[in-house]
Amino acid sequence: MNTIKLYKAVWGVAALSLFSCAESFLDVEPMTSVTTENYYKTIDDAERALIACYDGWQVTTSDLSGLSSIYFSAELMSDECFSGLGTADGDDVMVMDRFDISLAPAGSNIHNTFWTSYYAAIFRCNTLLQKMEQIDWQDNADARKRVEGETRTLRAILYFDLVRLLGNIPLLTEPTQDNVPQADPKDVYALIAQDLKFAADNIPADAYPKANAATNDGRITAYAAKALLARVYLYYTGYEGGAYDPGTEIVTKAEVLAGLEDIISSGEYSLVPKFKDLWPAASHYGPKELGWDSITYAGDGNVETVLAQKFNTTQDYNGNSDRNGWLVLMGLRSTDFPPYGRGWGACTVHPKMWAAFASGDTRREASIININSEGIATAYETGIKDTRDYTGYMVKKYTPMAFYDKEGTAVSATKDDGSGGFQDAQHQDYVLVRYADVLLMAAELGAANAQNYFDQVRNRAWYPAAAPAKSATPANIMDERLCEFAFEGLRYWDLLRQGIDAAAAAIAETGVPVLRAGNPETVIIAADKVKITKGLSQIPQTQINLSGGVLKQNAGW
Secondary structure, three states, rough: OOOOOOOOOOOOOOOOOOOOHHHHHOOOOOOOOOOOOOOOOOOOHHHHHHHHHHHHHHOOOOOOOOOOOOHHHHHHHHOOOEEEOOOOOOOOOHHHHHOOOOHHOOOOOOHHHHHHHHHHHHHHHHHHOOHHHHOOOOOHHHHHHHHHHHHHHHHHHHHHHHHHHHHOOOOOOOOOOOOOOOOHHHHHHHHHHHHHHHHHHHOOOOOOHHHHHHHHHHOOHHHHHHHHHHHHHHHHHHHHHOOOOOOOOOOOHHHHHHHHHHHHHHHOOOOOOHHHHHHHHHOOOOOOOOOOOOOOOOOOOOOEEEEEEEOOOOOOOOOOOOOOOOHHHHHHEEEOOOOOOOOOOEEEEEEEHHOOOOOOOOOOHHHHHOOOOOOOOOHHHHHHEEEOOOOEEOOOOOOOOOEEEEOOOOOOOOOOOOOOOOOOOOOOEEEEEEEHHHHHHHHHOOOOOOHHHHHHHHHHHHHOOOOOOOOOOOOHHHHHHHOOOOOHHHHHHHHHOOOHHHHHHOEEEEEEEEEEOOEEEEEOOOOHHHHHHHHOOOOOOOHHHHHHOOOOOOOOO
């Protein structure tokens, strides 16, 4: 008998009652396991199984270490950040940052949790898709289209992360435990495009209206599927260097652009007026000379959020994984400086990023913690001496929070009432797609209103002043993406889709000065290391061993 365990998100109350608040719709108590023979009968069964698929996606980035996160990997491998962390920590993350296995020869399983959690989530999606025909949909065609569309989008997201990071991966379209060899990446991209096209065409437009974001934020809409399809199209045609045509043309540039125009014309989304209000740490009280002495955060599910991955505050060490597992890695090393909370000092920011923003661009201070200009360097002396690759800059968009208690003492917490442990209750959303990205992708694809879309993004960045005039050329759009989406996990993929030579040139370093334990060092990254790997990371050695050699390692690792 085939038995599956759909953990905490599957059982409990019916799906429609799960959305009492946007932050906790994935948080349902585990009760039991079921067999494939006695489940997947009713619409309620389908709804619960769909929540299990969302939960599987959440688990891919909520493990206790956070090191398996696609976000964390993308930041380390880009030209935005160095590895950071503590001076006594292992050098595994430096392997990713420098594309050099010789720095930690034993670090051959960096992505093993990434691999296992992603394929576990894909198993859930494949199981639900396999059972669609046996569910009694009660002539509710919209319910079936919505459930199938959301499930297929989740599967597409999972495969897109896998194929971008690892390249040569098994392609499973049904639940199986077979020892499957690696597929041609083109076939993986074909499935991704097919899944997203189905979702874009079939999820009802009114399934999750933005007006109800308080109760439905985090759910996949047809608009989210269209935006993701554009992202996949741009990456595939750039990285693979050809038309999206693995045998038969699956999606065209015209279709992708039309989907983006649908999002723009829907009226569901707009830009948040002030860029800093998109990010909790940037919009909370901070350096008063910058005028940030009040809470102005636009909130989860704001009008700019097209799709976000949700997290909860109910993480524990007994198998419940639902926090933002990588966020604590990003904090200032072991020290609280409200609104910045303590963490492990990962992803120290490359100094060139501070210099990348033009004068008057408000995105710089909203994106980067400048430890010197914000006046915390002296108090942070202990943290500096316990950090490697220290540059004086840290990521602000994604960093833990801290608050002052009634006595004026800094409290490392996740809520402004001082509650929520800094390790087990991090719940900041990971925003996959913002409306700004929709505008810039449409401009990049040659929309008739390309200059207007481009200008909207730039003018918000200089608000309340007007941005200096700039043409919406391909090069300028890519430069704009660097500043607009800094530290959002997009830069690395934007580099790769410009070609491996261009990516290697941007990532390579001949000697950037940093501190390790307070002592001078330099960061060196060889362009040839990036080129030989083609920007891909390593297949986990554990998985190669378990496959009996069926799986093969990527070049350069």
